[in-house]
Amino acid sequence: MHRIFTALLLALLLTVPALADDAVVTGTGDPARDVANVQAALDKGGTVRLRGHFDFGADGRVKITRNVRILGGLDGSGEPVTTITGGDWTFYSPLPVDTAPPGKDGPLIVVRDLRFDGATGTPLHFAYAGGLEVGGCVVTDVAPKDAAISWSQGDSLPFQAGIVVGNRLVHPKGGLKGAVTGTVLIEGNRLEMINDHPEETAGYGVLADWTTGAELTIRDNEIERTSRNGIEVLDNELDGKGKGFIRIESNRIVTDDEGIAYPNKFGPNGIVAGWYFDTSGGVDFSRNSRAVITGNRIEARGEESIGLMLYANDLAATCNDIVLAGGRGARGVVQTGSRGFFANNRVRGRANYALFCYPFEALTATANTFAWTELGLFTGLKGQILLGGRVNMVVGTVPSLIDHGQGNIVVDSPPCTLPEADPEN
Numbered sequence: 001m002h003r004i005f006t007a008l009l010l011a012l013l014l015t016v017p018a019l020a021d022d023a024v025v026t027g028t029g030d031p032a033r034d035v036a037n038v039q040a041a042l043d044k045g046g047t048v049r050l051r052g053h054f055d056f057g058a059d060g061r062v063k064i065t066r067n068v069r070i071l072g073g074l075d076g077s078g079e080p081v082t083t084i085t086g087g088d089w090t091f092y093s094p095l096p097v098d099t100a101p102p103g104k105d106g107p108l109i110v111v112r113d114l115r116f117d118g119a120t121g122t123p124l125h126f127a128y129a130g131g132l133e134v135g136g137c138v139v140t141d142v143a144p145k146d147a148a149i150s151w152s153q154g155d156s157l158p159f160q161a162g163i164v165v166g167n168r169l170v171h172p173k174g175g176l177k178g179a180v181t182g183t184v185l186i187e188g189n190r191l192e193m194i195n196d197h198p199e200e201t202a203g204y205g206v207l208a209d210w211t212t213g214a215e216l217t218i219r220d221n222e223i224e225r226t227s228r229n230g231i232e233v234l235d236n237e238l239d240g241k242g243k244g245f246i247r248i249e250s251n252r253i254v255t256d257d258e259g260i261a262y263p264n265k266f267g268p269n270g271i272v273a274g275w276y277f278d279t280s281g282g283v284d285f286s287r288n289s290r291a292v293i294t295g296n297r298i299e300a301r302g303e304e305s306i307g308l309m310l311y312a313n314d315l316a317a318t319c320n321d322i323v324l325a326g327g328r329g330a331r332g333v334v335q336t337g338s339r340g341f342f343a344n345n346r347v348r349g350r351a352n353y354a355l356f357c358y359p360f361e362a363l364t365a366t367a368n369t370f371a372w373t374e375l376g377l378f379t380g381l382k383g384q385i386l387l388g389g390r391v392n393m394v395v396g397t398v399p400s401l402i403d404h405g406q407g408n409i410v411v412d413s414p415p416c417t418l419p420e421a422d423p424e425n
Helices: 002-015 031-044 279-283
Strands: 023-026 046-051 053-055 068-071 083-085 091-093 108-112 115-117 124-126 131-135 138-140 145-147 157-165 183-187 190-192 202-208 215-219 222-226 229-234 245-249 252-255 269-274 290-294 297-300 306-311 316-318 321-325 331-335 341-343 346-351 353-357 369-371 378-380 385-387 393-395 401-403 409-411
Touching: 023 031, 031 046, 031 053, 124 131, 157 183, 183 202, 202 215, 202 222, 215 229, 222 229, 229 245, 229 252, 245 269, 252 269, 269 290, 269 297, 297 306, 306 321, 321 331, 331 346, 346 353, 353 378
Parallel strands: 023 046, 046 068, 053 083, 068 108, 083 115, 091 124, 108 131, 115 138, 124 157, 131 183, 138 190, 157 202, 183 215, 190 222, 202 229, 215 245, 222 252, 229 269, 245 290, 252 297, 269 306, 290 316, 297 321, 306 331, 316 341, 321 346, 331 353, 341 369, 346 378, 353 385, 369 393, 385 401, 393 409
Antiparallel strands: 145 157
16 A cells, blocks of 8 residues: 555656646756755755756755655757756755664655756765656766775775665665665666776666665666666665565667776676675565566677676566677676576677576576577677576577586477467468
8 A cells, every 4th residue: 555655646746737836946057056946945845847057066966855846848859958067966865864774765756857967976866765756867977976885996986877776875885774665767868977987987877776665667768888887776675565676678778898897897787687785685585576677778898798687586588689799708698596587688799608697696597598589690709608507498599508507408499479360261
């Protein structure tokens, strides 16, 4: 009932027409006034309509603490004409306390049809939300910001992202239960994440880690030149009632040519999903949010890039199109979990392997099905498919398979169509 109420309230925030008491804020180009004016409107909650150009300066930030619907304007072609320049975590929904799980659900937040240019770290940072929608936004020219995350080169990690969901930046030691929950929809955004030093910047398009019971959908986004992961969705946990689901659909992702070797050497990558910080969650029915990854197009350009890197049991990946640019360490799909269903995916280009199924920590790479993967335009520098787990099944014609596991089989069966329903015809 709580989840239904959250979804209905979020839908209501989206569909209510403009009323006389909607707040309309017009940009002045003066950082002191623009930040103060927007903050005053957000503090009242409700619908806030932003018009014109806003300058948030080098470190301007507004905090979202109430249910709010923040809307920009569009031109005749559907492009955002409301622009927000600068800022440091420009739109930010903070936790009540950064070091402890919150005592209640966060605010319901909608942000639509805004253009963010030149923010530091990320312009859209939602550490605390009971429901969230971000749609139709454009993000460009994000400056990296040091995050309190240790890596091999130092005690802080240069970080940039288009959209951040969860407490990864404010409490990097681990997830805080209930920080982000409810319905989360990220759709139709354009995130241009180029930076000057991709080899030492953790660059993300959408980062959504450590949610609790979230019905998380990421779809129809265009994400370009990320130096780490185009979309990262990790360690997202079911709530106590078994609520939670992940759907990543119809996104278009192009990585940078180079990437940072954090937290491992692989990257820059297209979509990374499952459980990485605590892989035991990926094999636990009571914790693992089931994921569907479908209809995405990924162009992975790095020497060590991976199109889909997956760390969970019981996920489905279908109809994804992955193009690899020739790196000797690159791979199309990496599956470490078990009982996954993979069908009608296509891997093109040159790389180490198109499909790579291998155990990792608690994940045993067992009993996966890989059906009708299209490899006609793929050249494997070591092979087309490597299976390192157990009792996995590959359906379709496979010219080159390396089996390092046990009980893996190939079923040479072509795709088929059903006969006519009418037997007389």
